[in-house]
Amino acid sequence: MKKVAIFYRFLPQYRVDFYNKLRESLAEEGVELSLIYGKSIDGNAAKKDEVDLPWATYVQHKIIKIAGIDFIWQPYLKYVKDKDLVIVEQANKLIVNYILIFYRYFAKFKLAQWGHGRNMQIDEKSLANRFKNKLITACDWWFPYTEGVKQYIVDKGFDKNKITVVQNAIDTVTLSKEYDALPQSQVEELKSQLGIDSENIGIYCGGIYEEKRIDFLIEACDKIKKQIPDFHLIVLGSGKDAFKVKEAQVTRSWLHYLGAKFGAERIPYFKMSSIFLMPGLVGLAILDCFATKTPMFTTTYPYHSPEIEYLVNNENGVITENNIEAYVNGVVEVLKDKSKLEKLIQGCEKARTIYNNENMVNNFKNGILKCINQN
Missing domain, CATH: 3.40.50.2000 (Glycogen Phosphorylase B;)
Incomplete structure (x- = not known):
């Protein structure tokens, strides 16, 4: 042998x-x-x-x-x-x-x-x-x-x-099956517990450290909130910069930091979210996006991991110029145009059969x- x-x-x-x-x-x-x-x-x-x-x-x-x-x-x-x-x-x-x-x-x-x-x-x-x-x-x-x-x-x-x-x-097949099988009633119940009455929800899920650009994320979401009043952000993860999210949520009722979540326990949060926000380093998180049909929004940050190759701009996700104004505009444009969002969702669904x-x-x-x- x-x-x-x-x-x-x-x-x-x-x-x-x-x-x-x-x-x-x-x-x-x-x-x-x-x-x-x-x-x-x-x-x-x-x-x-x-x-x-x-x-x-x-x-x-x-x-x-x-x-x-x-x-x-x-x-x-x-x-x-x-x-x-x-x-x-x-x-x-x-x-x-x-x-x-x-x-x-x-x-x-x-x-x-x-x-x-x-x-x-x-x-x-x-x-x-x-x-x-x-x-x-x-x-x-x-x-x-x-x-x-x-x-x-x-x-x-x-x-x-x-x-x-x-x-x-990663194991996108199991994640996809669990996502598709989760009853919407459970999602709505969790949204109610979080005090969310909106469809305009973004999610961040992953390690929380310098390269992920948490300051950029929070500032961008502040500006998104001004243009989309019912916008909410869910943050899942842990890391050295988690304190920044904890501090930010004190003055932002629309920001929900829930700590590290793994496997199936993440699914309800993805299912209630319309988009995935990660303006900094993108790696395997792109596969979570495909599996849960939650389009990734990132930037032309120069230090992404190789998996950024899987993102096809405006087909299964969005890559904006590497500045807050462009990022905010990219997010707001899609959240206000459900046909564009639906196209991205379909792109994610196709990608999850490949990766x-x-x-x-x-x-x-x-x-x-x-x-x-x-x-």
Whole structure:
């Protein structure tokens, strides 16, 4: 039996379905999957979205300071033994990656990288990204998140025949089914509890930290409220900047901060909302929008994650210019024109059949099989 291991720093709740299905899918092909993971001990821990998986192996990592920079030591080397393929997160600060890059020349396993190709939240010409570019070709296979990331990797010299685009996703199928099945009566009851008597509701759901631009969101919503008097905003999530939302809601009866919500408990809030507001960094949240037919409104913020590629402007979401006036106008225009809103909803419904865990699992499985069976 062929054996594959994935090394990852942490295990977020949204990845559980993917790992379970990938394990089952590979087992059907006679391949054993191991997952070795730790838990965040940095800013990610504030998101409160990490879980455990019974069949996976938890091994806590440590932070080691080198020249004032935080590196992460993952004591995972013993799990390389008898593996045909080891898949690692592409990240400069992971010490074990450097060891594996050299170790693979003296062992029988292949090494694959899984990631964005570069840190999209900083300048492409930064020292960190230039260093990361040097290591793009230091592996046997690549699992980029999206087609755009694939092109970036190819441009940096990696063999296009040894790349599998995974089409990064979450479990939108289950989320979609639960969304469609939720009775409207439950939604109306919850709206009543929140004191909301309106259809003009926006939702924000995700981590609440600097790159999400919470100050921009609140200021924009203040201006939206002036043009649409019955507008309400629901905020779900946690993070370092959550205090800004808590403070803002004290003087805004139309702003409802409800803390972190996961899985099915988010659905009633999405179902009562007409649009999703995220003017800052967009990543996997776009998939929540597709699954719940709640169009995303964002900006041309320069540091989005790769999943922004899934948003087709004015078809399944809206991307405005990167300023508050343009953002407010974009939101107000759609909320006042239900035909435009309906077009976006239909676009989301179409997109949710394309971007889902089933397709991601199939892509990942096929890439793994191709890699381990190739001489």
